[in-house]
Amino acid sequence: YVMPVPADSNMFGCFQILLNTSIGSGTLMVPYSYTSGIGMELVISVIFAFVAYMAMYFLIESSQYSNSYDYYGIFKSCFGTKFMWILNLSIFLVQFGTVTIYCLWNGRLLNHLINSSNPIIGSNAFWSFLIAAFFIFPLTIFRSISKLESFASISTFFIIMLIVHALYWMIRDINDYGFDPDHEITVFNFRKYQVIISALSVNSMAFNCHLNLFSTLEHLNNCTRKRAHQLCAITVIISFVLYNCFGLFSYLDLFDKIGAGSSLEFYPHPNWLTKVTIIGVVIVLIVSSPLVIWAARISFINLIWKDKPSTNLKWVLVGGSLLLLAAFLASSSEDVIFFFDIVGGFLTPTIEFVFPVIFFLKIQKGAPKWKVAVASINLFFSVVSIFACLYQAIKQIIEATKGE
DSSP states (O other), X not given: OOOOOOTTBOHHHHHHHHHHHHOXXXXXXXXXHXXXXXXXXXXXXXXXXXHHHHHHHHHHHHHHHHTOOSHHHHHHHHHOGGGHHHHHHHHHHHHHHHHHHHHHHHHHHHHHHHOOOSTTTTSHHHHHHHHXXXXXXXXGOOSSGGGTGGGTTOHHHHHHHHHHHHHHHHHHHHHHHOSSTTOOXXXXXXXXXXXXXXXXXXXXXXXXXXGGHHHHHTTBTTOOHHHHHHHHHHHHHHHHHHHXXXXXXXXXXXXXXXXXXXXXXXXXXXXXXXXXXXXXXXXHHHHHHHHHHHHHHHHXXXXXXXXXXXXXXXXXXXXXXHHHHHHHHHHHOOOHHHHHHHIXXXXXXXXXXXXXXXXXXXXXXXXXXXXXXXXXXXXXXXXXXXXXXXXXXXXXXXXXXXXX
């Protein structure tokens, strides 16, 4: 979807918009990535930050070559209208997968918070469907995204809330027990290859603002190419710092207690701050979901009905069906790693990293060799990352089938 941007924004205003679109569901998994070692996660995070920045750089370059100043326009310049269905399908799958992860987090976090022994109330599926049906669905019926734009600026609050919570517990536990009393800290742990692969998908989702780049640049004061590149760099750097503050503070407190999930699920002595933080995270996920559903629905309607006008009934039914299907998929498995490997490991980097590089390589005209070389390296790394995550996801499916 296109994030609303105030007209004639300064650099800071546009930065806020891109930062809010960048921060998302992958944030909760950053501490888990640190269990592969502090050095390992920082290296992976630096690489993805660079790849993400260069992808935005190549989008800007491609727009100059094609005289198209939006993602759809660049794609059309490269491949024509005949293949626009590929882009619509890709955007739909990314947004639908993101909503599925939101539903999964809602179920896991609320079930952890309630901690009921009842077989129904004590299940992730119950809370996923409850939140989807009674809290998210009513917010999906709006035809105009302007009705939802008031929710667009809460993502930054989301990450700050997580950082404050992690820092509080780290300071408190160091004061009570000392730093790393069980000597668990690691720098590089190559034996945790599954965590390393998952860290690829988590960090891929950590810099996801490429689709909103041009809608933001359109309103940037004096939008020269240099200022556009500066805006992208600032967004990536601040995102990197925020993610890794949260991940590092959480890891230096919990260490290997962090399992495959959100660090909020693994605090051994939750108090009011943890409970408030969990509730706050769920609220953020609830109000963010309609924005993602809005984009998924638009892409789906474009795929099926092309340019035909959509009735109110079709609008509501498509949005509701996508949401309930996402809740169903989220309830089908509690393995959050599988969903991240599919969405963050395959779907998201295709839109974020692969397409922008292909755009540039296809339409560049006499670009410096170093740009072509960097684009090729970006493409190679992105493809390797995608195949690694797909391998892990397929392996999980095979193991689950054998287990049954």
